[in-house]
Amino acid sequence: MRNGLIQKARARFVVVEDPEFKQKLVQTIFPIWKKSMESMKETHPEIYEKVMKQYEAMDEPKDMIYHGAPTILFVIGLATHA
Numbered sequence: 001m002r003n004g005l006i007q008k009a010r011a012r013f014v015v016v017e018d019p020e021f022k023q024k025l026v027q028t029i030f031p032i033w034k035k036s037m038e039s040m041k042e043t044h045p046e047i048y049e050k051v052m053k054q055y056e057a058m059d060e061p062k063d064m065i066y067h068g069a070p071t072i073l074f075v076i077g078l079a080t081h082a
Contacts, residue, residue: 011077026063
């Protein structure tokens with residue numbers, strides 16, 4: 001194989017199924033999600049209101065990022081190969 005083809009094939013797959021670890025992921029990304037929602041408050045108020053109503057209606061633990069998915073799959077690679 002040529003070196004270029006080998007470089008493009010490099011990616012790592014991470015599967016997360018553990019409920020406690022998934023909750024840690026949600027807690028880690030939540031501040032970023034919240035900040036992005038706050039920025040939409042002025043620019044897209046109708047979307048902001050709809051999403052916030054969904055968030056308020058959601059059972060605990062609230063998960064607006066992965067929506068309670070039983071498995072989360074991350075594909076990790078270099079951005080230059082995306």
